[in-house]
Amino acid sequence: xxxxxxxxxxxxxxxxxxxxxxxxxxxxxxxxxxxxxxxxxxxxxxxxxxxxxxxxxxxxxxxxxxxxxxxxxxxxxxxxxxxxxxxxxxxxxxxxxxxxxxxxxxxxxxxxxxxxxxxxx
Numbered sequence: 371x372x373x374x375x376x377x378x379x380x381x382x383x384x385x386x387x388x389x390x391x392x393x394x395x396x397x398x399x400x401x402x403x404x405x406x407x408x409x410x411x412x413x414x415x416x417x418x419x420x421x422x423x424x425x426x427x428x429x430x431x432x433x434x435x436x437x438x439x440x441x442x443x444x445x446x447x448x449x450x451x452x453x454x455x456x457x458x459x460x461x462x463x464x465x466x467x468x469x470x471x472x473x474x475x476x477x478x479x480x481x482x483x484x485x486x487x488x489x490x491x
Contacts, residue, residue, distance in 0.1 A: 373405060373454050379481040382431065382488060387423060390431050392484060395475035398461050400439050400483060404428050406455035413448065413455055428457050434490040435461055438483070445470070 376391035382402065383390040393401040404427060410416055416424065432444045439461050447458040462470055 373452050373456065376403075377478055377481070380478060380484060382434075382484055383427070383491065387420070388427060390427065392478055392481065393458065393475075394478055396478055397473040397475050398463065398470055400435050400444075400459075400461040400487075402431055402435060402459040402487075404431060404457040404459065410455045411453040412450055416455065424455070424457075428459070430491060431487075432459055434487050435459060437490040438487050439463075447471075 374394045376389065377394055380392040380394070381389055382392065386407070388404060388406050390402060390404050393403050404424070406416070406420075406424060413421065428446065432446065435441065435444050441461050441463065443462040445458075445460040445462055447460060448456075449458070460470060
């Protein structure tokens, strides 16, 4: 399985090491993905320095999502089903528990949230 290419207009942040984008098929408004650019199949294979860098960016985007969407919680999900280091950040609105994870993804069509999130980075 290969990581999908982000949709034009969905990129929130991009640098030499990673990019942050709204998910192509979000399960909740603001569902965001942080993707390590170099081919690394699992977190434990990152250097300590790169791991800290990645997690600082995950923390940065989580805080921006909390502020932008006025939430108390954003789920951080690391799944390596595609053998590439990436995190899913899924905003939890009023729903509790893991029920949010069973929502059927819908294709991303509205990119208006990108600029709002960038403002809060």
